Amino acid sequence: MRIGELAARTGVGERSLRYYEAQGLLAADRTPGGHRDFSERAVDRVIRIQELYAAGLNSSKIGRILPCMRDEDGGPSVRATPQLVAELTGERERIDRMIGELLRSREVLDEVIDAAAGHIAASGSA
Missing domain, CATH: 1.20.5 (Single alpha-helices involved in coiled-coils or other helix-helix interfaces)
Structure with a gap:
């Protein structure tokens, strides 16, 4: 999905989504035309990022936590x-x-x- 659709589905602005990507919190493939192409899992990831921000964590700490958290694919990819x-x-x-x-x-x-x-x-x- 394109960044606009992800923004609409999560209620998070496109600028914030670009920031999440720049910080390594969110990943997107690129179309041949260079547009971001997010997977369906990005919706849950963005919601999780927002929850962690709401808890008062900064992007650096969120970046260290996300790989340790269980996501829809199964277990965490690394141990805390x-x-x-x-x-x-x-x-x-x-x-x-x-x-x-x-x-x-x-x-x-x-x-x-x-x-x-x-x-x-x-x-x-x-």
Whole structure:
């Protein structure tokens, strides 16, 4: 499939897809005319890349992780090194801290909402 179709199917811009390819995260064959030709598996790959970015990982780390992850063809192509596992454990701990901070922020916001709603109800305003 051409880059435009991959972009439409994944919701990821063509510029980002070109970046993923330049970083070695995504591969495409070339047509005789030089156009990118992505396989059907590229859709799942792009979605996985987006998930890893959303987790706060950078392209360098994603490039090291992707070969270690199971994809639709079967098992991973390489094993993760102990160093990579340690780095990923650190990333998970960072995410856990962020989740805790977000939960605390939501509790504070809930208190403000409850207090504001109580104030509005007490004053008779809508």
